Amino acid sequence: MSLEANKVFAAVLTAGVVFMVSGVIGGAIVSPRRLETSAIQVATPEPAAAAAPATPALEPIGPLLAAANADTGRQVAQRACASCHNFVQGGPNGVGPNLWNIVNRDHAAVEGFNYSAANRALAGKPWDYESLNAFIARPSAAMPGTRMAYAGMSSTSQRADLIAFLRTLSSEPAPLP
Ligand code: HEC
Numbered sequence: 001m002s003l004e005a006n007k008v009f010a011a012v013l014t015a016g017v018v019f020m021v022s023g024v025i026g027g028a029i030v031s032p033r034r035l036e037t038s039a040i041q042v043a044t045p046e047p048a049a050a051a052a053p054a055t056p057a058l059e060p061i062g063p064l065l066a067a068a069n070a071d072t073g074r075q076v077a078q079r080a081c082a083s084c085h086n087f088v089q090g091g092p093n094g095v096g097p098n099l100w101n102i103v104n105r106d107h108a109a110v111e112g113f114n115y116s117a118a119n120r121a122l123a124g125k126p127w128d129y130e131s132l133n134a135f136i137a138r139p140s141a142a143m144p145g146t147r148m149a150y151a152g153m154s155s156t157s158q159r160a161d162l163i164a165f166l167r168t169l170s171s172e173p174a175p176l177p
Contacts, residue, residue, distance in 0.1 A: 061133035062177035064160040065167070073165030076158050080150075087169050096148060102127055103167050103174045118145030129177055132163055 077087065084095035091098050097110040107122035108115040122143075127135075134142040136159055138152040153159050167173050 058134055058137055059156055060130060061156070061160055061163055062129050064156070065129065065164050065176050068157075068160035068164035070161065070164040070168050073158075073161035073163070076153075076162045077165055080153060080162070084148075084150075089169075089171075099166065099169060101170045103132070103163075103170065104128060114147075116143075116145055116147040118143050119147070129163060132166065133159055136162065 077085075081096075081099075085097070085099045086092055086094055087099050089100045091100065093110060093113050097113040097115070104126045107125050107127060108119040109123070125131075131142070135146075135148075136153050139146050139148045139150055140152075153162070167176075
């Protein structure tokens with residue numbers, strides 16, 4: 001072995017010994033102790049004291065109808081309902097029943113339409129403004145078991161305009177509440 005190589009070898013060996021010894025001495029001087037609880041506390045949020053009701057009460061639609069815009073409501077209906085419903089007197093049923101004269105018409109009243117059992121159970125009860133409002137806002141909540149596959153319309157002002165339009169689908173529109 002050359003002298004140079006010997007020097008390098010010795011240097012590496014010395015470094016290793018120094019490293020080992022300093023580790024032993026360091027451990028003797030400072031003895032680490034594990035903390036029993038974490039020094040950093042992460043606040044966990046309290047569960048909400050009173051959970052909000054699943055279906056918050058709907059604002060009544062009646063008082064909003066006088067100022068509602070039936071023309072805007074017609075556009076809302078074209079967008080949201082016309083894929084399934086026809087609005088014309090004597091018009092056909094689609095996926096949903098014809099909606100001519102729907103305000104104050106009895107539930108499940110269109111002859112020959114295949115209504116759900118949930119809706120047929122309400123036959124004889126009229127669709128007043130507030131029941132239309134609740135049904136359009138959230139069909140599955142207002143009528144569990146309904147066949148109307150529509151998620152619902154959350155905007156109160158859009159529902160007011162839409163129901164004002166539905167009211168016009170009659171030769172004798174129902175009086176405003
Ligand atoms: C995906 C199709 C579909 C869409 C979209 C839809 N409906 Fe319906 N609708 C139905 C079906 C099906 C029924 C029958 C429900 C039942 O019997 O449970 C129904 C029933 C109804 C009824 C009750 C009618 C009766 O004779 O008892 C009303 C009122 C109504 N829909 C209004 C609307 C309005 C307003 C919209 C738009 C916001 C709308 N629907 C959107 C399919 C639809």
